[in-house]
Each structure stands twice: as C-alpha cells, then as structure tokens.
Amino acid sequence: MTVAFIQPTACLRRSPVYRTLVAAGARFVSCGDAAVAWDFGEAESETIAARQLALADLSGLPRIGFKGAGAIDWLADQGIAVPEENNRAARLEGAAAVARLAPAEALILGDVLGAEKEDGPARLAAAWAAAPVPPPRPRGYPVPRADSHAWFRIVGAQAPVVLAKLCAVDLRPHRCTDGTVAQTMVARIAAIVIRLDSGDAPAFHLLADSAAAGYLWSCLVDAMGEFNGRPVGLAALRALEADSQVHERS
Numbered sequence: 001m002t003v004a005f006i007q008p009t010a011c012l013r014r015s016p017v018y019r020t021l022v023a024a025g026a027r028f029v030s031c032g033d034a035a036v037a038w039d040f041g042e043a044e045s046e047t048i049a050a051r052q053l054a055l056a057d058l059s060g061l062p063r064i065g066f067k068g069a070g071a072i073d074w075l076a077d078q079g080i081a082v083p084e085e086n087n088r089a090a091r092l093e094g095a096a097a098v099a100r101l102a103p104a105e106a107l108i109l110g111d112v113l114g115a116e117k118e119d120g121p122a123r124l125a126a127a128w129a130a131a132p133v134p135p136p137r138p139r140g141y142p143v144p145r146a147d148s149h150a151w152f153r154i155v156g157a158q159a160p161v162v163l164a165k166l167c168a169v170d171l172r173p174h175r176c177t178d179g180t181v182a183q184t185m186v187a188r189i190a191a192i193v194i195r196l197d198s199g200d201a202p203a204f205h206l207l208a209d210s211a212a213a214g215y216l217w218s219c220l221v222d223a224m225g226e227f228n229g230r231p232v233g234l235a236a237l238r239a240l241e242a243d244s245q246v247h248e249r250s
Helices: 018-021 043-050 072-076 121-128 159-163 210-227 234-249
Strands: 025-031 034-039 054-057 064-067 088-091 097-102 104-107 141-143 149-155 179-185 189-195 203-207
Touching: 018 034, 018 210, 034 043, 034 054, 034 064, 034 234, 043 054, 043 234, 054 210, 054 234, 064 072, 064 121, 072 104, 097 189, 121 141, 141 234, 149 159, 149 210, 149 234, 159 203, 159 210, 189 210, 203 210
Parallel strands: none
Antiparallel strands: 025 034, 054 149, 064 104, 064 141, 088 097, 097 104, 149 203, 179 189, 189 203
C-alpha cells in the first residue's frame, strides 16, 4: 500500500496536538479536510506495541453529537441504532460507533477504517440540515463535537492500568465491560470515556475539551511511561481493527 504523506498545515483542519505529534516524528495523511497522524515512522512495530499499550490521536476524524427532544428517534430514522440505556455504546458499520450519553443525547464517532470517505457524521449533518423547517416532528439539534472535543484512543492490555492512574472511575475489564461509557474526570479534565475494544485488546475512546488537549495528551504519555507505552498512528489502529474483524468472521 502506497501512502501519500502530507504536511499537516496543508489541510484546513488539524488536531489541537498536531505540533506535539510533529515534534515526535509523526507522518500525516489527509482524511477529508483534516490531517491525521498515520504513523511515527515505524508502522509495523507500532501495531505490535498497540497490543500492549499505545495512544493515538484521532482528533482529525469525523464525529458529531445530537441532543434534545426527538434526537434519538430522528437518529433511528437515519439508521443509527442508539443503545437503549444511558452510558452505553455500540459499534456501527466498520469501526464507527454510537454512544448514548443521556436520554436525549447521542455521540457518533466516524469509522477508523474508512476515514478518507464521507461517513456517518457527515451524512447525518447533511440530512439534518436538509430537513424541512419547521420539521414535521422534533429532531433535536446537532452538537459540533469535532469543533469542541479532541479525540484520543488508548489501546492495549495495559490501557486500564494507565487510566487507573488518572481516573477515579474503575475502568478495569471486569467492572467496565465492552460498550461502557463513563462521563468523568481524567487527569482533572472532564472527559467522555468509551470502552470499545479492538478484538481482544482493551481499548478506550477519550473525548475532552480541545482547549485542554495538549495537557491531557502529555498526562497520558507520562502515565504510559512506566509500561513502555508509545504514541501510534492511524495505521496501527487500522491494523488492529482489521485483524479483529477477520477473527470475528472466521
């Protein structure tokens, strides 16, 4: 596979931590109008490391929220099966996901495997904007999570141990099962923590205020140090997701 690397400044959208990633040796690709770290020059070893402990920045990938009266029903009309219980998440097609944050609020994360294509969040935003005004029934309103929240993913067998150093919520596997959502504090920053594993590797999405992204990233990297964790790019996450889907089909 030939990868076309770019300078992150060539894209309209960049992660709030892109300068930190550049300093660490990240190589970037274009995903839509955003620059996303593909790897740090060692894609194969990063994939191996991700099974033990790794941190990736997905802030350039699509995500969107919907909130308010009628939002959950409207999402169902769009083919998004939001979990019935609050603080639960479910996988969508590919590696996309939906999390229910409240009775009338949901968060949709784009597909890590198809990030270059127009996927769920973009389709939903367009559908909401194209609806007649006033709508025939309540449909809530969009929440621009891509503008307000950075998006990190911590993955690997040691991920729950690292999060235990920064978060008071018990995120160990036997207490925080796959699909659990915790709206809590991580390193004293309000965060949404979503456990959605990559195959047999424990994995968590972390979304937090983009203004605090640099601080949170540095805290996570520091917490990983004693376990030999490392930053990885989108390539490593895709390899894990692809492997897990192959195993599920076999």
